[in-house]
Amino acid sequence: MSEWRDIWPLHDLRLRTPRLVLRPVRDEDLPGLVEATLAGIHDPGSMPFQVPWTREDPRTMAFNTAQNIWRHRTIVAPDDWTVSFGVLLGDRVIGRQDVRAVHFPDLKTVETGSWLTRSEQGKGFGKEMRAAVLLWAFDHLGAEHAETAAFEGNLASQGVSESLGYRRNGDRLKRIGPGEVAVSHEYRLKRDGLVRPSWTLVVEGHEAAARMLLGCDDPPT
DSSP states (O other): OOOHHHHOTTTTOEEEOSSOEEEEOOGGGHHHHHHHHHTOSSOTTOOOSSSOGGGSOHHHHHHHHHHHHHHHHHTOBTTEEEEEEEEEETTEEEEEEEEEEESHHHHOEEEEEEEEOGGGTTSSHHHHHHHHHHHHIIIIIOOOEEEEEEETTOHHHHHHHHHTTOEEEEEEEEEEETTEEEEEEEEEEEGGGOOOOSSOOEEESHHHHHHHHHOOSSOOO
């Protein structure tokens, strides 16, 4: 009889840090993910996301969160994939860490984006979860570069990027909504430029996931 790993190769993927577990969001994680979102992610007077999804009413936000997760699952292919990791502290979902790649076999570049519920901010979790996916991408998938961005004024995100070794790669003007634009600081990180943490990442269920994401029978280890 088939098991989940045979049906959905990302099912068993786990990234373990000293305090956190990152795993691709499961349906049973969605209520906790929505709860963490509704508890607040940022100051209502600011908007750290290009798509201002946190301005929606709670019912719409919950529906859109589930729909976004499900959409990402349906388009996983070696040339275009997103892995949405739920970030767990114990058995509680406290945030989300996405890793995206387009034409990865040729570009060897990933892009990251994340959020953390406000009650858990300022404790170093944002850096820990970003470091986890960077170590996975560089050391296990064979990525050579990582990119990210943060709007002007988002000092926490910028601080995480700079502490991990990213370099500023220019600015872009982005539209958030009608009549609303903001300056986005772009960052790029080379594999050998990563400021590695003192701890060791534990990766489980990687081989099946890598075969799916990379489209090869013998993924990097």
